[in-house]
Amino acid sequence: MNTAAKGIIDSNRTSGINQSFWTQSTQPIISEKLNRNIETDILIIGGGISGITTAYSLLKAGRKVTLVEDGYIGSGETGRTTAHLTCALDQRYFELEKLFGKEKASLVANSHLEAIQFIENTLKLENIDCNFKRVPGYLFLSGNDSKETLTKEYEATKIAGLLTEMLEQVPDLQAEEGKWCIKFPEQGQIHIMKYLKGLTDAIIAMGGSIFTETRVEDVSNYGAKANGFDITANHIVVATNTPINDMVVMHTKQYAYRTYVVAAKIPKGSLPYALWWDTGDQESKWVGAPYHYARLEEFDEQYDLLILGGEDHKVGQAESECILEEERYKKLIDWSKKRFPAMMDIIYKWSGQVVEPVDSLPYIGKNPGNDNIYIITGHSGNGITNGTLGGIIITDIILGNENAKIDLFSPSRITLKAAKEYLQEVGNMVFQYGDWITKEDVENIEQLLPGQGGIVSTGIKKIAAYRDEMNNFHTCSAVCPHLGAILHWNAEEKSFDCPAHGSRFTAEGIVINGPANCNLKKVELKSKIKDVGISPNSSTIIDEILPVEPKIQPL
Missing domain, CATH: 3.50.50.60 (FAD/NAD(P)-binding domain)
Known part of the structure; x- marks a missing residue:
C-alpha cells in the first residue's frame, strides 16, 4: 500500500x-x-x-x-x-428547495452543470490530457434510508431542470438488488x-x-x-x-470533516466508468449524514482503479463514535467488497478534509x-x-x-x-473546549513508541508530543493557535487535528490545514537522558510556558 x-x-x-x-x-x-x-x-x-x-x-x-x-x-x-464532477450534491435538492426556494435550487443545479462544462471546454481549449470522461451517476438508498427519499429527490431534480431518471435497479452494484436509484446522466470525472x-x-x-x-x-x-x-x-x-x-x-458558519478513501485494482472491463453514491447514514450523529461514493479511473492496460470513499466524521472527533481514524478504512473496505466483489488488493489509501457550510x-x-x-x-x-x-x-x-x-x-x-443545524454544529464546537479538563492520551511521554504521538498533561498545560522513528521527541503546545481548542492526535495521518474548527498540524507542529495560519509553539525539554532524550519523569521536565486560556469567542 x-x-x-x-x-x-x-x-x-x-x-x-x-x-x-x-x-x-x-x-x-x-x-x-x-x-x-x-x-x-x-x-x-x-x-x-x-x-x-x-x-x-x-x-x-x-x-x-x-x-x-x-x-x-x-x-x-x-x-x-476523488474528483467526481457532478450536479448530484451532498445536500438533497428537496432540502435546497426548503432552504432557498425552487428557483434558487434550480440555479444551484445549473451552476454545477456550468462548472462541468467549463472544465470540459477548458481542457479542450488548452489541450489538457487529464482522462476526462462524461459518465452517468447513480444515487441509491443507504441501508437505513427509505424510498421516500429517492421519490422526493427525483421530483425535486426534475423541478430544478435536471434530466434525471428513476431506475428500478442500481446498475453494476452487487448487494443492492431490488433497490431503486436516480440516474444523473452526463456527469464527469478527471485526473485532478x-x-x-x-x-x-x-x-x-x-x-x-x-x-x-x-x-x-x-x-x-x-x-x-x-x-x-x-x-x-x-x-x-x-x-x-x-x-x-x-x-x-x-x-x-462551516465545519470540517474527515473523509476516507481506498483504491483497489479491478480487471479492466469488469465495471463501466460511472459514479455511484448512497444517500448516507440516516442514523449518524453528524449533521450531514455521511455517505459512500465510488468511481473508476484508468490505471494500466490490465486494470482500472476502483476508488471508494466514505466513513466521514468531524475532524479530531473520530473517537466519539468509538471508531478511530485507522479503523475507518476497514469499515470502508468491508462496505465496498459487498458491492464490488471484483475489486482486488487495496493499493492506495488516503483521507481528505471536507468543509461543510451550515446551509x-x-x-x-x-x-x-x-x-x-x-x-x-x-x-x-x-x-x-x-x-x-x-x-x-x-x-x-x-x-x-x-x-x-x-x-x-x-x-x-x-x-x-x-438555524437548527447551526445550533447543533456550534454546540458541538463549544463542547470541544471541555478537552482542557479531560484526561490526556498518555500519562507519561516515555510511553510513546517510535512513530507515535499523543497529548500529555503537565499541570494545566497540554503538550502535543511525538516520538519519531529515530527516537527523537518533538514537543509543542497542544493549544490550537486559531481559537484555543485542544488538539487531538490522528494516528492514521500522523497529525495533530483541531476538533473545533479543523486546523491540522504535522507531528512536528507545522500547520497544514487552516483556519490556523501559524505553527504550534515549540516546548523545549529541560534535560535529556541517554537514548530516549528525556528524563525519567517527563511530567516535570517541560520548560515553563505561559498558560493559554481557551479563546471562546462570542457567536
Whole structure:
C-alpha cells in the first residue's frame, strides 16, 4: 500500500502521511519561492482548484495575476479529492428547495452543470490530457434510508431542470438488488493533478506569476506578507479551503470533516466508468449524514482503479463514535467488497478534509466586512465543481459582470431556515473546549513508541508530543493557535487535528490545514537522558510556558 516513508508528512506535497493516487501518479507541480517584494493587480492565495481556476479565468480576461501557494500546486485538499464532477450534491435538492426556494435550487443545479462544462471546454481549449470522461451517476438508498427519499429527490431534480431518471435497479452494484436509484446522466470525472498541471502551464503561458512554498503570514486590504516579503495588490482572493484571514465569522458558519478513501485494482472491463453514491447514514450523529461514493479511473492496460470513499466524521472527533481514524478504512473496505466483489488488493489509501457550510452552499464572494478581499470556501463533498464555480464567480465580481449566482453564494448571506443545524454544529464546537479538563492520551511521554504521538498533561498545560522513528521527541503546545481548542492526535495521518474548527498540524507542529495560519509553539525539554532524550519523569521536565486560556469567542 502506498504511503509516505517513515511516517513524516511532506506538507509541500500533500496534507497527510498517506498520499493519494493523484499525487503519486504525477510529478509535483513546483514553481519558484517568493524571495522579493512584488506588486500585482490581483493576488490569489491558494494553489488548489479554486485558486488555479480563478487565476486562469482572470488572466483570460486580461488582468495581471499573482498566485502563491504554501506547498506545491494541488498539495492541499484538491490533491486528495476523488474528483467526481457532478450536479448530484451532498445536500438533497428537496432540502435546497426548503432552504432557498425552487428557483434558487434550480440555479444551484445549473451552476454545477456550468462548472462541468467549463472544465470540459477548458481542457479542450488548452489541450489538457487529464482522462476526462462524461459518465452517468447513480444515487441509491443507504441501508437505513427509505424510498421516500429517492421519490422526493427525483421530483425535486426534475423541478430544478435536471434530466434525471428513476431506475428500478442500481446498475453494476452487487448487494443492492431490488433497490431503486436516480440516474444523473452526463456527469464527469478527471485526473485532478493532470488537470491542474494543464491549467498551471496555461497560466504561465499567459504571463501569470506563480510562487510555491510561499506561506502567507498576514492579509490586509493592501495585499499580504509572505515568506517575509510584501505583496501589494488591488484585489486579494483567499482560496485556501478555509479562510486564513478571518478568526471567527466564517468559522461559525462551516465545519470540517474527515473523509476516507481506498483504491483497489479491478480487471479492466469488469465495471463501466460511472459514479455511484448512497444517500448516507440516516442514523449518524453528524449533521450531514455521511455517505459512500465510488468511481473508476484508468490505471494500466490490465486494470482500472476502483476508488471508494466514505466513513466521514468531524475532524479530531473520530473517537466519539468509538471508531478511530485507522479503523475507518476497514469499515470502508468491508462496505465496498459487498458491492464490488471484483475489486482486488487495496493499493492506495488516503483521507481528505471536507468543509461543510451550515446551509449546504459554498461561500464565494467578498469576505464579510471587506470590499477587495474575496473568499472561496465551504465546498462540501463537491470540491471540484464548487472550486471551479468559485473561479467563475470571483472573476465576474472583480470584472463587474452581472451574475445571478453572486448573491446566491455570497459569504454574507443569512439562512434562517438552517438555524437548527447551526445550533447543533456550534454546540458541538463549544463542547470541544471541555478537552482542557479531560484526561490526556498518555500519562507519561516515555510511553510513546517510535512513530507515535499523543497529548500529555503537565499541570494545566497540554503538550502535543511525538516520538519519531529515530527516537527523537518533538514537543509543542497542544493549544490550537486559531481559537484555543485542544488538539487531538490522528494516528492514521500522523497529525495533530483541531476538533473545533479543523486546523491540522504535522507531528512536528507545522500547520497544514487552516483556519490556523501559524505553527504550534515549540516546548523545549529541560534535560535529556541517554537514548530516549528525556528524563525519567517527563511530567516535570517541560520548560515553563505561559498558560493559554481557551479563546471562546462570542457567536
